[in-house]
Amino acid sequence: MKEVVVRAENLTKIFNRSIVAVDHISFNVWKGEIFGFLGPNGAGKTTTINMLITVLRPTEGIASVMGYDVVKQANEVRKIIGVVPQEYTADEDLTGYENVMLCADLYGIPRDVAKRRALELLDLVDLLDFKDKRVETYSGGMRRRLELACGLINRPRVLFLDEPTLGLDVHTRAAIWDYIKRLKEEYDMTIFMTTHYLEEADALCDRIAIIDRGKIVAMGSPGELKNSLGGDVITLALKENADATEVIKSVENVKNVKYENGVYRIKVNDGEVTAPLIIDALRKRGYTVIRFSLTKPTLNEVFLEYTGRSLRDVEESKESFIAHRITLMKARGR
Amino acid sequence: MDMINEYRPSLMRGLKALLHRELKKWLKDPVMVVMFVLQPLIWMGLLGKSLNIGGLFSSNIIDLSQVMSLPQVVPIPGDVIINPPGLQVVLLNGTKLSQVMLANLNSTISSLSSMVMQSAFGVTDYFSFMSVGMISMIVVTTTMFSGVSIVWDRRLGFLGKVLSTPVSRAAIIFSKVLNATLRAMFQATVILVLAYLLGLQLSPSFTPINLLGIYAAVFLLSVGLSSIFVAFSIRSTRMERPMQFITLVTMPLMFSSNIFFPIQLMPEWLQVVASVNPLTYLTDAVRYLTILPTDLSAVIMDFLYLGLFASIFSIIGIILSWRYLTM
Ligand SMILES: Nc1ncnc2c1ncn2[C@@H]1O[C@H](COP(=O)(O)OP(=O)(O)OP(=O)(O)O)[C@@H](O)[C@H]1O
Numbered sequence: 286m287k288e289v290v291v292r293a294e295n296l297t298k299i300f301n302r303s304i305v306a307v308d309h310i311s312f313n314v315w316k317g318e319i320f321g322f323l324g325p326n327g328a329g330k331t332t333t334i335n336m337l338i339t340v341l342r343p344t345e346g347i348a349s350v351m352g353y354d355v356v357k358q359a360n361e362v363r364k365i366i367g368v369v370p371q372e373y374t375a376d377e378d379l380t381g382y383e384n385v386m387l388c389a390d391l392y393g394i395p396r397d398v399a400k401r402r403a404l405e406l407l408d409l410v411d412l413l414d415f416k417d418k419r420v421e422t423y424s425g426g427m428r429r430r431l432e433l434a435c436g437l438i439n440r441p442r443v444l445f446l447d448e449p450t451l452g453l454d455v456h457t458r459a460a461i462w463d464y465i466k467r468l469k470e471e472y473d474m475t476i477f478m479t480t481h482y483l484e485e486a487d488a489l490c491d492r493i494a495i496i497d498r499g500k501i502v503a504m505g506s507p508g509e510l511k512n513s514l515g516g517d518v519i520t521l522a523l524k525e526n527a528d529a530t531e532v533i534k535s536v537e538n539v540k541n542v543k544y545e546n547g548v549y550r551i552k553v554n555d556g557e558v559t560a561p562l563i564i565d566a567l568r569k570r571g572y573t574v575i576r577f578s579l580t581k582p583t584l585n586e587v588f589l590e591y592t593g594r595s596l597r598d599v600e601e602s603k604e605s606f607i608a609h610r611i612t613l614m615k616a617r618g619r
Numbered sequence: 620m621d622m623i624n625e626y627r628p629s630l631m632r633g634l635k636a637l638l639h640r641e642l643k644k645w646l647k648d649p650v651m652v653v654m655f656v657l658q659p660l661i662w663m664g665l666l667g668k669s670l671n672i673g674g675l676f677s678s679n680i681i682d683l684s685q686v687m688s689l690p691q692v693v694p695i696p697g698d699v700i701i702n703p704p705g706l707q708v709v710l711l712n713g714t715k716l717s718q719v720m721l722a723n724l725n726s727t728i729s730s731l732s733s734m735v736m737q738s739a740f741g742v743t744d745y746f747s748f749m750s751v752g753m754i755s756m757i758v759v760t761t762t763m764f765s766g767v768s769i770v771w772d773r774r775l776g777f778l779g780k781v782l783s784t785p786v787s788r789a790a791i792i793f794s795k796v797l798n799a800t801l802r803a804m805f806q807a808t809v810i811l812v813l814a815y816l817l818g819l820q821l822s823p824s825f826t827p828i829n830l831l832g833i834y835a836a837v838f839l840l841s842v843g844l845s846s847i848f849v850a851f852s853i854r855s856t857r858m859e860r861p862m863q864f865i866t867l868v869t870m871p872l873m874f875s876s877n878i879f880f881p882i883q884l885m886p887e888w889l890q891v892v893a894s895v896n897p898l899t900y901l902t903d904a905v906r907y908l909t910i911l912p913t914d915l916s917a918v919i920m921d922f923l924y925l926g927l928f929a930s931i932f933s934i935i936g937i938i939l940s941w942r943y944l945t946m
């Protein structure tokens with residue numbers, strides 16, 4: 286029997302009566318799984334999380350965590366969740382240890398328990414040696430790990446991670462995920478996360494919801510989503526300018542052809558076998574193939590299919606976003 | 620497994636933790652403390668010392684020959700009195716004025732000056748009058764920054780994180796208000812000490828107990844003002860909002876009070892504004908407790924007004940913030 290841990294039904298948020306940030310979304314998160322929200326900038330990921338963690342009031346619809354309603358029983362929800370926000374929220378002027386203890390105080394965890402746990406968590410995220418250093422001196426990766434420690438101080442049943450590896454380099458990202466997986470085992474948690482790194486979503490999430498313009502456009506395990514694309518994708522370009530769509534369609538096992546900006550995107554079954562057949566058919570009609578690729582579907586294709594956007598764009602704007610954040614923090618620092 | 624029932628979230632616990640954070644930030648940033656004190660210090664030095672109002676009445680400002688030509692002053696004809704050797708001879712309208720008369724005249728002018736100062740400012744030096752008013756000024760600037768700091772907390776996501784914990788919403792608001800109040804009380808002390816070193820003349824009736832009265836008055840005004848500013852800033856995500864508000868409000872608030880000038884000499888419309896301005900009451904109370912002879916009934920009136928102001932505005936501010944914070 287699967288146990289529902291997070292439930293959302295027609296969850297909606299409209300800002301200023303006009304901006305529909307989240308548009309009637311419904312989903313269930315099962316006990317013990319890692320559920321990922323994947324979407325481009327402004328898709329409504331953070332807004333959804335903010336409603337689930339009782340910081341924003343839904344305009345419409347209901348949501349619950351472990352059976353507690355996020356509006357009516359907000360305080361019960363707050364006790365059993367852990368949050369690692371998109372921003373670095375630790376206080377720059379306090380030390381790592383002081384930050385974790387501040388979080389413990391906010392939960393009202395008895396001091397002796399809190400001290401023991403803070404040290405244990407700081408050890409788990411390898412910050413024990415830096416616990417008495419001011420956060421100001423921490424690197425991005427260290428800050429994330431500190432946020433993790435803060436988010437876990439109350440031994441949450443559900444952990445909400447909003448872009449936990451945003452702005453970190455590849456090695457640090459991998460390290461952070463090692464920590465998250467270890468902590469998940471240690472504390473037997475369910476995880477709700479957002480990310481825009483597809484490889485991460487693919488490798489880590491049990492299930493994924495792709496969200497675009499406030500709507501969930503696809504949901505399932507990474508495998509299911511990839512299969513839903515219906516096979517492999519061939520992209521090719523011809524020397525000639527003529528439209529060869531009909532020629533390609535006539536080949537066996539070709540399911541769908543899209544022609545855009547001089548490039549054909551062809552969906553096929555059994556790509557390795559079908560590809561030579563397509564090239565042969567084109568050559569017979571006097572076309573010359575000048576560029577060719579065969580892709581087994583990844584989440585990247587899934588993302589492109591459902592949102593019409595490439596992930597590169599998303600990533601770039603993300604990096605600039607984090608750069609902006611860091612500037613903001615420095616500005617505050619002094 | 621220790622689970623849900625381990626929590627003992629209480630208002631005091633949360634308040635203590637959040638206030639502790641604020642105070643730590645404050646102590647780690649002594650530059651800000653200096654910056655806050657610098658402004659009133661400059662005002663004290665420039666305005667308090669340069670606006671030497673008492674000096675207006677000294678004999679080197681008033682042209683004695685003019686005074687002598689007034690009809691009610693009768694010049695002495697001829698060289699009636701021989702001046703003592705070694706002393707200067709004063710010539711007025713072609714006549715010599717006796718040293719005795721000159722001395723009389725000077726003392727008349729200076730006692731006139733004391734009288735005017737006394738009746739307008741209650742004390743004979745303007746510096747004492749305005750420097751204690753600087754306590755009101757520092758209360759305004761300090762409490763205003765409580766609004767700025769809550770916008771920072773929101774922008775950096777700290778507020779969001781705190782809101783996702785079961786901590787009492789009241790603790791969040793009170794921590795800001797109390798932080799501003801404690802800072803204001805500390806900075807008021809600094810101002811008072813500086814003013815004393817720069818020549819503030821305490822009234823003979825001043826006792827150290829009066830200091831408690833000053834703190835109480837500063838406390839009341841700070842609580843009222845910072846509640847307003849917190850409520851005003853709590854919804855905004857942009858820094859500009861509270862900043863604009865600060866620049867818009869500070870100067871008018873100060874000049875429409877009795878910080879720089881006595882109310883009874885203001886134009887009538889301004890008197891009306893000044894008599895509802897809470898700064899007037901803080902300044903008034905502080906003056907009665909420092910430079911003026913302690914007048915208990917006046918101080919009590921000031922406290923009544925400040926108490927009313929603090930209760931009304933902190934209730935309004937806290938209700939507004941509360942409604943917003945509980946979603
Ligand atoms: N407080 C707010 N007031 C008005 N509009 C808002 C507010 N917060 C978010 N929005 C809008 O709602 C939409 C969704 O924002 P949200 O932050 O949830 O997106 P996101 O998926 O988290 O994006 P990102 O990847 O940039 O973090 C955006 O168009 C954003 O401009």
Ligand SMILES: [Mg+2]
Nearest residue numbers: 330331332371
């Ligand atoms: Mg976001």
